[in-house]
Amino acid sequence: DAGVIQSPRHEVTEMGQEVTLRCKPISGHNSLFWYRQTMMRGLELLIYFNNNVPIDDSGMPEDRFSAKMPNASFSTLKIQPSEPRDSAVYFCASSQPGGLNQPQHFGDGTRLSIL
Amino acid sequence: DQQVKQNSPSLSVQEGRISILNCDYTNSMFDYFLWYKKYPAEGPTFLISISSIKDKNEDGRFTVFLNKSAKHLSLHIVPSQPGDSAVYFCAASAMIKAAGNKLTFGGGTRVLVKP
Numbered sequence: 632d633a634g635v636i637q638s639p640r641h642e643v644t645e646m647g648q649e650v651t652l653r654c655k656p657i658s659g660h661n662s663l664f665w666y667r668q669t670m671m672r673g674l675e676l677l678i679y680f681n682n683n684v685p686i687d688d689s690g691m692p693e694d695r696f697s698a699k700m701p702n703a704s705f706s707t708l709k710i711q712p713s714e715p716r717d718s719a720v721y722f723c724a725s726s727q728p729g730g731l732n733q734p735q736h737f738g739d740g741t742r743l744s745i746l
Numbered sequence: 747d748q749q750v751k752q753n754s755p756s757l758s759v760q761e762g763r764i765s766i767l768n769c770d771y772t773n774s775m776f777d778y779f780l781w782y783k784k785y786p787a788e789g790p791t792f793l794i795s796i797s798s799i800k801d802k803n804e805d806g807r808f809t810v811f812l813n814k815s816a817k818h819l820s821l822h823i824v825p826s827q828p829g830d831s832a833v834y835f836c837a838a839s840a841m842i843k844a845a846g847n848k849l850t851f852g853g854g855t856r857v858l859v860k861p
Binding site: 635 | 835
């Protein structure tokens with residue numbers, strides 16, 4: 632079974648550039664989550680969607696970050712303009728319907744380096 | 747404000763012995779707890795979970811114990827195997843009406859199982 636697919640796996644770009652991270656959730660899952668992992672803050676939730684609708688974006692650090700989910704099989708996380716402090720590993724996760732206590736399944740992440 | 751804490755950043759154990767990982771939380775609204783395992787360059791993988799209505803859940807070599815009064819949970823791995831060497835994250839969520847679980851993660855414990 633295909634898991635959560637993220638692309639690219641690695642991204643290196645200069646500060647000020649726009650960065651777009653992509654995620655394809657597991658088919659049939661209706662909740663999607665974006666996380667960021669850093670040494671200082673650990674694994675923190677940025678935003679999550681349910682049925683393609685953003686439910687909670689309180690973790691999005693600032694207006695430079697935006698996320699969309701145009702359909703059930705695709706989501707993007709965009710940073711514009713990017714800054715060196717955005718360097719981190721960004722994970723996407725999805726979970727299936729059928730109750731609140733469904734484990735989240737993670738992709739392998741995008742390692743982002745902003746120079 | 748760290749709502750989920752894993753106070754031991756690392757743990758070393760001999761193959762065949764028991765590994766015990768601990769996790770403390772502060773938010774009394776948390777009622778669902780999970781453990782994830784993470785290998786380098788991969789996303790976290792769901793391991794085991796427990797609802798607040800239980801105090802123990804077992805799955806093969808993995809057992810999670812929950813002490814609600816102490817706001818403490820632990821993961822026992824027995825017997826430990828070299829393939830268990832990874833970073834283990836504790837996570838917690840609170841029942842919310844909107845579908846999808848908003849997880850709060852601990853900082854992780856790196857486990858090394860020596861052959």
